[in-house]
Amino acid sequence: MNEKIEISLPNNIQLYIKREDLLHPLISGNKFRKLKYNIQEAKDTKSKLLITFGGAYSNHILATAAAGKEYDFSTLGFIRGDELKDKVLENPTLSNAQDLGMSFEFISRELFSKKEDVSFVSGIQEKYPNSYILPEGGTNELAIKGCEEILNEEDKTFDFVCCAVGTGGTISGIINSSFENQKIIGFSALKGDFLSDVICKFVTKKNWIINSDYHFGGYGKITDELVDHLNEFHSKTNIPLDPIYTGKMVYGILDLIKKQYFPKNSKILIIHTGGLQGGKGVNLVRKQKNKTLLHYL
Numbered sequence: 194m195n196e197k198i199e200i201s202l203p204n205n206i207q208l209y210i211k212r213e214d215l216l217h218p219l220i221s222g223n224k225f226r227k228l229k230y231n232i233q234e235a236k237d238t239k240s241k242l243l244i245t246f247g248g249a250y251s252n253h254i255l256a257t258a259a260a261g262k263e264y265d266f267s268t269l270g271f272i273r274g275d276e277l278k279d280k281v282l283e284n285p286t287l288s289n290a291q292d293l294g295m296s297f298e299f300i301s302r303e304l305f306s307k308k309e310d311v312s313f314v315s316g317i318q319e320k321y322p323n324s325y326i327l328p329e330g331g332t333n334e335l336a337i338k339g340c341e342e343i344l345n346e347e348d349k350t351f352d353f354v355c356c357a358v359g360t361g362g363t364i365s366g367i368i369n370s371s372f373e374n375q376k377i378i379g380f381s382a383l384k385g386d387f388l389s390d391v392i393c394k395f396v397t398k399k400n401w402i403i404n405s406d407y408h409f410g411g412y413g414k415i416t417d418e419l420v421d422h423l424n425e426f427h428s429k430t431n432i433p434l435d436p437i438y439t440g441k442m443v444y445g446i447l448d449l450i451k452k453q454y455f456p457k458n459s460k461i462l463i464i465h466t467g468g469l470q471g472g473k474g475v476n477l478v479r480k481q482k483n484k485t486l487l488h489y490l
């Protein structure tokens with residue numbers, strides 16, 4: 194599953210990518226890992242309905258809808274903001290999730306921000322008995338257990354492992370199963386420095402850092418320069434990247450290689466966490482502009 198990236202690099206750096214995006218067409222990358230033990234737990238507790246939360250372009254919303262269809266659960270997504278309430282078909286993520294059987298509750302951003310409050314959660318449990326609630330982004334202890342299966346024995350030889358970070362669950366699993374002398378670098382898709390505190394709750398090892406220099410202005414912000422980079426990387430390697438997470442990370446890695454951050458002869462493993470479905474929505478939003486993601490056309 195590790196592919197060598199055949200582009201010319203200085204300092205005898207070797208770059209590989211773990212194609213977790215190819216694990217499943219819809220439950221792709223880290224979503225597959227995060228859902229694995231949660232689905233098992235939902236089955237064990239005889240739950241009938243998976244409930245989760247996300248924005249209108251969320252990879253986790255679509256993956257949960259697909260997992261529900263595949264493993265025989267009903268699914269309900271609480272969506273942040275109600276502007277798409279009557280326009281589901283205009284949004285590729287939501288319309289695909291709907292086709293997979295998911296129903297939605299659109300809630301205001303204010304209410305969405307209170308989704309972890311005890312009163313909100315108990316209200317859901319009362320309204321939907323027999324439900325299994327997955328947090329936004331899917332990160333919980335069982336998700337991290339699943340993400341601990343991303344690295345395996347054959348990955349021992351890498352000096353650096355890089356992954357994109359949103360809620361911190363994926364990198365926590367990777368850190369837990371990393372090997373001695375390996376350094377894990379998380380590239381934050383979000384502005385701000387709060388992630389390290391979150392990750393510290395799930396890990397005890399100290400062989401990791403969060404790089405916050407490549408979020409391109411914040412979560413979901415996409416510049417022409419980033420689109421050019423994704424298109425160029427795809428045309429050189431035939432590897433598609435998403436514009437929210439993996440694309441920004443790979444931009445960061447190549448920039449750091451150029452700046453000689455990595456020692457000579459370093460062997461670097463990139464984790465492709467999937468998320469490619471989100472690019473379709475990004476292209477729709479960008480269609481007025483003359484730069485679009487070519488691998489989604």
Ligand SMILES: Cc1ncc(COP(=O)(O)O)c(C=O)c1O
Pocket residue numbers: 222223252253330332357358359360361362363364435438439466467468469
């Ligand atoms: C494609 C992709 N990569 C990386 C991440 C970041 O994962 P985490 O939220 O576990 O940090 C996400 C978000 O879940 C994602 O959708």
